[in-house]
Amino acid sequence: MKKLCNIALTTAKAKRATYADIRVIFNTVEDVSMKNGRPDVSYREINGFGVRVIVNGAWGFSSSSKVAPAQVRKTTLEAVEIARQAAKFQRKPIRLAKEPTYVDFWATPYIEDPFDVPVDEKLGLLSEIDKILRRNKKVINATGNLHAWREHQWMATSEGSFIEQILLRSGCGYSAETSNGKILQKRSYPCAFGRQCVTAGYEYVRAAKLIENAARTRDEAVALLTAPVCPSGKRDTIIEGSMLALQIHESCGHPTELDRVLGHEANYAGRSFITTDKPGKLKYGSDVVNIVADSTMPMGLATFGYDDDAVRAQRYYVVENGLYKHYFTNRDLAHHAGEKRSRGCNRAHGYSKIPMIRMINLSLLPGDWEYDDLLADTEGGLVMEMNKSWSIDQMRINFQFGCEAAWEIKNGKKGKLYRDPTYQGKTVEFWNSCDAICNNKYWHPWGVVNCGKGQPGQTAEMTHGCAPSRFRNLQVGIAR
């Protein structure tokens, strides 16, 4: 593999590239799914390499699915030509922040390889869940999925880094969709959108209590059909982790991406209200709000040894005691934030796409509340659980989220169930209204597997740890 990588590096150097790197990736994915008893199993290999060069101060990138010496040479020459063309309309030459070079191997720790678990065993598990979910006739769709993903990557840079990494992910999830002809409802477990994913082995799936939660999931989906619509107005609201994770993602994660701040996504995903004058000054949230970026956290989907700039994984505060501190950066843009070193957030969707700034794992640190005490302290308020719908403006200020279910809080307990809850707000007001966060007993990592950005489009995965938290006077039910 080193030999193959060297073809790219020497070819680029001969064409006067001042920097070059190559990433070779062998990616294997297995999805075992079931819908209403029908199995759907697919096994995929996504193999290829991407070459990135700096020539005349500009980036060029080219990729191919054909991993062979002649193709590596050809693709590298294409990348050089692309960089030359880009240099014609490049305002300032690319400057890479300094980083030590590494020769290293890094791998996700796991106990049981999910690819070793036979397909029929996995289908057996899904079938058992399917039977429980469809025991009620109101369930029109029962879907389940078990996911296994392995990425074996080699990265070589012209600076001398050679890094081999093996990342492993396991995922599982199911949902019950119910209908009475007029209303459509859904409950999911452990989270919405098909599955909860982590970097771990199949031991995660075995411990996920899938069977144990199936009947409750079904019954709640059925109960939602006759539940009243969530009331509108201003309510103190406890947002569960299964919703709050996406709130962190959309309203803190994306505006923290430095390329968005600099306008690189102005034509597509959008920009950011956290302009470069804000770090160290913006009171992003209340004093209890601490949000940490961390590509070293166990089980995170953006947990790795090194990013796609060959920068080592890091952990740092984005928001500390409510004060906004640091962006997600990469080697080529870090200096725009006045920083000397990249924070290791350059990531690409597989071999075929150029790396760009992506949020890494971003988590709300736990507070000190017991869940029951928080309920008791929020009389007349609401609990909202599990994201169903999301929308936020391109500066990341005005958002509206929908959840699968909500409950009123009565006599210190979860009372009446409500359907179609939504809430709406503005980012800084919202996080400043947070006055209570549950403790680490209630803190879970939640994976996001469908984060889209860039043209051509790239998908990325990351994890947001959080515990149920209370937001005062939240505008709920605006959708009516």
Next chain:
Amino acid sequence: MKAKAMQAICKKMLKWTSAPTAEVRIHSFRQGLTRFADNSITQNVQELTDGVTFTARFGNRIGSASSTSVDDASLKRVVSEAERVARAVNPDKDLLPFLGMKKYKKMLGFVRKTADTGPDFRARQVGKVIKAAKAKRLTTAGIYSNSVARIAIANTAGLFVTHANSNASTSITMMTKDSAGWASDGHRDIDKIPIKNVIDTAIDKALKSHKPKAIKPGKYTVILEPDAVSNLLLFLAWGGLNGLALYEKRSCFSGMQNKLVVNPKITLTDDAYHPLQNGMPFDWEGMPRQAVTLIEKGRFIDGVYDRGTAKKAKKKPTGHGQPQPNTWGAFPGNMVVEPGDATLDEMIASLDRGILVTQFHYTNIINPKKLDITGMTRSGTFWVEKGKIKYPIKNMRFTQGVPLALRNVRMVGKDLKNASSLFGGGFVVPPLMIKDFTFSSGTDF
């Protein structure tokens, strides 16, 4: 990859398999894309991806495997992985036999020049955009892209179909300190992209959007430009017009056949053969893709169906299916709204009080049955009074049912555009004037 090479791979794999019936799907994709921001090229990339998917079938057991590696050793591995999976699954009685050869309509999809264009041409086009932005002291961001995709499907029932598409597109945002204007265009023929018009439109919208005023949320008459219309239709496509959603009674149009569901000014078809469309003449099962009338003069006719759903629902398949075992249903990906007779300027001239919307951002479903959706306006939102654009307004969030919006259509424009949205699409649509469109909150810019 050429069609001949694809056919050779298909033949090999079908020969190697021990499964009684099997299917091969191959795709080959090449894209070049030049991305710019802050008046400078920021990402200039090329991608070349080949891929093969093999489906093996033993009676009612089916399994698939795929790879982007197409050397013989990899292809053999893909065949055996698919067989391993097929042997492990439980039987699926809903499976239909693989489809044999059918008659397919000819379709223009591929323009050589679009496929062969390199980074030098893209850089020149982007150079024009940056130069125009600088001349007006604006900041620009966007893309210029060209791509070619070829697919082939073959199976043991004798099917072999192949089709190639080319596509070129540009999308441009121009910005002042407090405003943005956006425009885009795309075509299979790279020479048919009017780059100057796209630049001028984006600049015009950015300059006109300078110093926006906030207005109160509420119900307003809106004129939606084609990109905003396309965005609404994307949700209708999945949630409303997918035959499986209709059959499972999840659709807003379930049980509404032949009933007036939207304004009689609206006629909606799915027509991959429309000159502005860029579809393919068959679906992923090998069925010929048909032009289907979905809504005729406001009456709901029917959705689109894959073979499996068609059988259950006692309908005819329309050639919009996914590969088996398909649990998603069928998707009308080439929708066309029949044009009306007013230009956009005439529509604005006839509006007494209302809002002109260029584009929507980050729309999403709130209520899947009623098809209530929410999203933001973006890059060119204007207050119109007495037939004239009066001033730009700050962006707003809408929360609105799609069928209800189509019921409230007052005017249909005559100029069609192939428009897509942040999350996909590619529908051929005119601008629409819609009464009582609900804006539920505002934002700061």
